[in-house]
Amino acid sequence: xxxxxxxxxxxxxxxxxxxxxSDMQQxxxxxxxxxxxxxxxxxxxxxxxxxxxxxxxxxMKVRTQSLEQTPPTHAKFQGEGEEVSMVGTxxxxxxPDGATQVHYxxxxxxxxxxxxxxxxxxxxxxGQQTQEFADNVKKKLEAV
Amino acid sequence: xxxxxxxxxxxxxHNGLVAAGYLxxxxxxxTVLERRAVVGGACVTEEIHPGFHVSSTxxxxxxxxxxxxxxxxxxxxxxxxxxxxxxxxxxxPDGKHLFIWQDTERTVQExxxxxxxxxxxxxxxGEFWDxxxxxxxPTVLAPPPPIADLAGMFRGPEAEExxxxxxxxxxxxLLDEYxxxxxxxxxxxxxAIAGSLAGPMTPGTAFILGHHAFGEVNGIRGxxxxxxxxxxxxxxxLARAAExxxxxxxTGASVRRILHRDGRAIGVELEDGHTWEAKALLATTDPHxxxxxxxxxxALPAEFVRGIERFQLRGAALKVxxxxxxxxxxxxxxxxxGPQHEGLIGLGPTIEYIERAYxxxxxxxxxxxxYLEIALQSVVDPTVAPPGQHTCSISIKYAPYxxxxxxxxxxxxxxxxxxxxxxxxxxxxxxxxxxxRQVVSPLDMEREFGLTHGDVFHGxxxxxxMFSFRPVPGWSxxxxxLKGLYLGGSGAHPGGGILGAPGYNAAQAIxxxxxxxxxx
Numbered sequence: 001x002x003x004x005x006x007x008x009x010x011x012x013x014x015x016x017x018x019x020x021x022s023d024m025q026q027x028x029x030x031x032x033x034x035x036x037x038x039x040x041x042x043x044x045x046x047x048x049x050x051x052x053x054x055x056x057x058x059x060m061k062v063r064t065q066s067l068e069q070t071p072p073t074h075a076k077f078q079g080e081g082e083e084v085s086m087v088g089t090x091x092x093x094x095x096p097d098g099a100t101q102v103h104y105x106x107x108x109x110x111x112x113x114x115x116x117x118x119x120x121x122x123x124x125x126x127g128q129q130t131q132e133f134a135d136n137v138k139k140k141l142e143a144v
Numbered sequence: 145x146x147x148x149x150x151x152x153x154x155x156x157x158h159n160g161l162v163a164a165g166y167l168x169x170x171x172x173x174x175t176v177l178e179r180r181a182v183v184g185g186a187c188v189t190e191e192i193h194p195g196f197h198v199s200s201t202x203x204x205x206x207x208x209x210x211x212x213x214x215x216x217x218x219x220x221x222x223x224x225x226x227x228x229x230x231x232x233x234x235x236x237p238d239g240k241h242l243f244i245w246q247d248t249e250r251t252v253q254e255x256x257x258x259x260x261x262x263x264x265x266x267x268x269x270g271e272f273w274d275x276x277x278x279x280x281x282p283t284v285l286a287p288p289p290p291i292a293d294l295a296g297m298f299r300g301p302e303a304e305e306x307x308x309x310x311x312x313x314x315x316x317x318l319l320d321e322y323x324x325x326x327x328x329x330x331x332x333x334x335x336a337i338a339g340s341l342a343g344p345m346t347p348g349t350a351f352i353l354g355h356h357a358f359g360e361v362n363g364i365r366g367x368x369x370x371x372x373x374x375x376x377x378x379x380x381x382l383a384r385a386a387e388x389x390x391x392x393x394x395t396g397a398s399v400r401r402i403l404h405r406d407g408r409a410i411g412v413e414l415e416d417g418h419t420w421e422a423k424a425l426l427a428t429t430d431p432h433x434x435x436x437x438x439x440x441x442x443a444l445p446a447e448f449v450r451g452i453e454r455f456q457l458r459g460a461a462l463k464v465x466x467x468x469x470x471x472x473x474x475x476x477x478x479x480x481x482g483p484q485h486e487g488l489i490g491l492g493p494t495i496e497y498i499e500r501a502y503x504x505x506x507x508x509x510x511x512x513x514x515y516l517e518i519a520l521q522s523v524v525d526p527t528v529a530p531p532g533q534h535t536c537s538i539s540i541k542y543a544p545y546x547x548x549x550x551x552x553x554x555x556x557x558x559x560x561x562x563x564x565x566x567x568x569x570x571x572x573x574x575x576x577x578x579x580x581r582q583v584v585s586p587l588d589m590e591r592e593f594g595l596t597h598g599d600v601f602h603g604x605x606x607x608x609x610m611f612s613f614r615p616v617p618g619w620s621x622x623x624x625x626l627k628g629l630y631l632g633g634s635g636a637h638p639g640g641g642i643l644g645a646p647g648y649n650a651a652q653a654i655x656x657x658x659x660x661x662x663x664x
Contacts, residue, residue, distance in 0.1 A: 053297075054278035054279040055275040055279075055302070056297055056298065113289050113290060114289050114294070117282045117286050118282070120281075120282035121282040
């Protein structure tokens with residue numbers, strides 16, 4: 001199963017980082033390739049993900065649900081689509097200087113006839129996507 | 145009393161050794177049976193004259209998967225590569241020459257000497273293949289999906305056009321769409337004719353260009369390189385890795401037939417009469433040899449046999465390997481030693497020239513004016529030749545296995561002279577430079593290296609024989625109609641070339657069946 005993880009520091013207090021990352025709309029907006037986030041209810045969202053593979057573009061719909069929330073430090077969510085499943089976890093630690101350390105992990109599994117190929121593709125991209133998530137979170141939270 | 149193991153691997157070429165490494169690493173008792181006295185199959189270094197070590201058949205790497213290098217720890221077992229630069233040197237009979245460098249911008253400047261328009265087009269050409277590589281690469285270390293599902297990824301007019309180009313166009317047509325200069329086209333076409341009895345104008349040869357486009361050497365995308373010590377350095381490292389993980393590698397162990405009972409493969413009988421039993425057999429021999437000779441038609445469903453018989457193996461390459469006292473001095477770029485000697489060198493002035501060479505071959509005539517691809521490995525890897533002297537590996541297109549007249553054993557040395565005549569037109573000193581010569585005909589490739597019809601790819605790599613079509617529709621997942629027998633050589637997806645992927649994928653299929661209890 002392709003898996004990516006990263007630990008990074010955001011120059012913002014824990015509560016603010018938690019407020020941001022426990023919001024499905026905000027989390028979705030930081031995941032690369034997510035073009036649209038539709039909130040279904042307080043714990044469910046539908047992401048439209050557009051992935052570019054070489055010169056091919058693939059659009060997938062993934063229904064995302066919050067699985068666990070332990071405010072203000074831990075959240076786990078899962079996404080289910082026709083061609084891909086994913087599970088993400090976010091863990092926060094308040095640092096003495098007022099910043100927050102974020103640990104983010106994402107596991108993804110492809111389904112269907114092209115599953116093994118898509119898994120291989122995701123393997124090559126998940127590290128970069130995890131890093132982009134970190135960069136996007138920092139950019140949004142540290143901009144203000 | 146037969147000896148018994150979990151998995152027997154028939155053939156100690158790169159695919160067999162990759163599979164041995166992975167299966168042994170997973171804890172299975174594995175034995176590799178190699179017919180020759182050295183491991184490596186068609187991926188071997190041999191001494192043709194004291195001190196001169198040449199890559200007898202295959203000679204450069206790019207497509208061997210980095211994941212395999214990492215997971216089998218090949219560098220720890222001596223595997224080293226050199227990504228040569230320039231990648232390609234094309235001297236022309238009119239005195240012009242062209243280099244293809246690793247660096248795109250440097251090549252763009254080079255091409256601009258011939259055509260400003262082509263220089264710009266070269267960037268788009270590179271982007272096209274990079275984009276394709278991103279799609280193709282994930283398909284390599286995985287069983288092939290049904291071709292319809294794969295084609296289904298290409299949605300929309302632009303993607304459909306790309307699919308059409310790849311599957312149906314000739315390399316010449318595709319090059320015509322990008323470039324105007326015959327020099328540039330001649331320098332970019334050779335990848336399309338590697339290892340196949342097909343001309344640059346044959347529909348489907350654009351696909352062969354793609355087949356060679358997703359490699360890397362030492363992390364340099366798209367690069368080709370030498371294995372230090374010759375191509376056998378790869379298979380030696382693979383053998384050491386497999387043994388380290390617990391496999392046994394036997395040489396001089398020639399399999400006469402695959403033993404089977406009640407529709408299940410149970411072992412092998414060697415030429416010396418010894419028998420081996422195994423729960424699984426992995427044949428890395430080509431599909432014709434495996435099914436039509438080692439198993440036998442009677443043990444297989446008639447429809448499958450027909451499919452294997454239709455699977456085309458058509459060798460078209462001949463090798464001339466030389467020991468040289470000095471390097472060729474090219475009229476188009478004179479000099480005793482320079483960048484022109486470092487990478488691959490192509491002697492074929494136009495696409496039309498190469499197509500005419502193919503015209504001869506399709507009628508069973510060795511090309512009267514052949515295309516030569518030359519590698520002077522000792523220039524960048526001094527370990528393969530005595531100081532100040534050099535090795536030279538020449539791959540010739542086309543030398544058809546099936547001759548209209550004559551026999552390769554009678555013909556090959558004379559044909560070696562023809563090759564040197566062509567070479568001498570570009571580098572007049574070559575004849576005097578030769579100390580020793582080895583000619584490997586397609587028939588030698590069959591007899592010595594076990595390549596049926598001299599087909600180095602274990603089956604043509606045109607689109608009709610790739611992905612889920614390889615080797616037979618319905619049997620592309622490494623399993624065969626004989627339970628317990630798997631196919632993991634270049635006749636399986638993703639095909640020929642030094643990839644190691646068929647061996648890896650077949651090993652994964654065996655492990656999957658093993659874990660599910662299907663082999664106990």
